[in-house]
Amino acid sequence: MIDFALGDERETVIQLLRRVCPFLAQEGADPKQIDLTQIEYLGPFAVAILFANSQAERLAGHSHEILLPIERPKVMGFARFSGLHHRLDGGPAPDVSHPDNQTVPLEIVQKATWKVANPVIELVRRHVVISDDDETYLRNSVTEVIQNVEDHAESAIGAVYCARFLKKPRKIRVAIVDRGLGIGTTLIRKHPEIRSTEVALRRVVDGGISARSKPNNLGLGISNLWRQITQQLGGEIFIVTEGAIGYSDHTGHLCTSNVGAHFAGTGVFFTVPVVDKENDRARNN
Amino acid sequence: MLATIEKTTVLDASNYIDPKDSVVASAVMLADAVVDALVTREAVIVDLRGLRSVSSSYFNMLLSCVARRSGIEAVRTRLGFEFSSMAQKSIFDRSFDAVLRSFEA
Numbered sequence: 147m148i149d150f151a152l153g154d155e156r157e158t159v160i161q162l163l164r165r166v167c168p169f170l171a172q173e174g175a176d177p178k179q180i181d182l183t184q185i186e187y188l189g190p191f192a193v194a195i196l197f198a199n200s201q202a203e204r205l206a207g208h209s210h211e212i213l214l215p216i217e218r219p220k221v222m223g224f225a226r227f228s229g230l231h232h233r234l235d236g237g238p239a240p241d242v243s244h245p246d247n248q249t250v251p252l253e254i255v256q257k258a259t260w261k262v263a264n265p266v267i268e269l270v271r272r273h274v275v276i277s278d279d280d281e282t283y284l285r286n287s288v289t290e291v292i293q294n295v296e297d298h299a300e301s302a303i304g305a306v307y308c309a310r311f312l313k314k315p316r317k318i319r320v321a322i323v324d325r326g327l328g329i330g331t332t333l334i335r336k337h338p339e340i341r342s343t344e345v346a347l348r349r350v351v352d353g354g355i356s357a358r359s360k361p362n363n364l365g366l367g368i369s370n371l372w373r374q375i376t377q378q379l380g381g382e383i384f385i386v387t388e389g390a391i392g393y394s395d396h397t398g399h400l401c402t403s404n405v406g407a408h409f410a411g412t413g414v415f416f417t418v419p420v421v422d423k424e425n426d427r428a429r430n431n
Numbered sequence: 432m433l434a435t436i437e438k439t440t441v442l443d444a445s446n447y448i449d450p451k452d453s454v455v456a457s458a459v460m461l462a463d464a465v466v467d468a469l470v471t472r473e474a475v476i477v478d479l480r481g482l483r484s485v486s487s488s489y490f491n492m493l494l495s496c497v498a499r500r501s502g503i504e505a506v507r508t509r510l511g512f513e514f515s516s517m518a519q520k521s522i523f524d525r526s527f528d529a530v531l532r533s534f535e536a
Binding site for chain 1: 448450451452453454455457458483484485486487488489491492495515516517518519522525526529530533
């Protein structure tokens with residue numbers, strides 16, 4: 147039973163992982179049922195984690211069930227709009243073209259194509275006019291994460307992503323989760339002098355180090371992502387991988403700590419303030 | 432008979448993408464065209480203004496492929512770029528430095 151609000155704060159994601167990861171890792175506990183019926187809030191970060199776990203459990207042949215929210219209309223609404231209801235229970239697919247839509251419903255992607263970030267950009271554009279630079283950084287951030295999954299993670303489920311636009315204050319929240327090899331595992335394989343996932347996270351954010359899984363890897367992806375989200379777009383980011391979490395506010399200063407649970411994979415979660423190129427500038431003048 | 436070396440050609444990067452394939456596969460396609468053009472031209476300009484989502488892997492692959500086949504000196508001195516935004520250029524600059532370092536190592 148999840149008996150707390152599944153908001154998008156870093157502490158809440160850690161709390162969710164501490165509750166869910168040990169439970170899923172238990173041997174012989176099938177069917178594994180996660181009860182969301184009573185939750186007070188549901189955000190895109192939790193949706194991506196829960197769905198990625200569900201996909202991984204299904205592929206592993208485990209019996210797994212998520213009981214969706216039944217109490218609060220807003221929470222039930224987000225279970226629908228985020229695609230969780232559709233993906234898990236076969237409910238109707240969310241209508242992404244609806245003018246009031248504020249969500250990129252759950253997507254499963256296997257590789258970094260030119261179109262991979264389109265749903266996020268289209269969602270933002272539906273609400274505001276963003277600058278070319280902001281669009282480039284936002285597009286690129288999504289693409290860098292998916293490229294990392296494609297190149298290093300060997301994730302059987304690919305990458306799961308989900309996003310939500312918030313109107314007041316205007317922000318976009320994006321979650322991208324895989325259930326493959328974590329950053330520590332892939333980096334330590336190539337650089338055995340790195341002793342922990344926390345250190346691995348620090349090194350990839352600094353840049354210039356890579357597992358070199360593919361010829362295009364030069365150790366820039368996570369480092370670019372970090373700079374773009376924090377220093378260029380003024381947002382916040384955290385990455386959970388295996389037992390470690392790395393996070394930063396808009397300054398880009400990385401802090402790391404132990405999650406207190408082992409997450410088999412990597413989750414990248416960021417929130418970016420969205421500047422309306424036309425209206426915000428007019429207001430400033 | 433010596434082939435005539437013409438001066439410069441411009442390659443529009445947006446002509447070398449497969450929207451359904453990976454970003455990196457497109458970089459290889461463009462690199463092939465750049466390498467071919469460097470045989471008959473003194474300089475090649477790659478016009479990136481038609482592209483938005485250009486990740487570090489795209490630039491890493493493009494520059495590394497050209498450097499391997501035409502030489503790192505060609506990348507340094509005979510290859511130029513037109514950018515769509517400062518953001519795109521900043522992503523390129525980091526890749527360019529990383530590729531130069533990797534070939535100097």
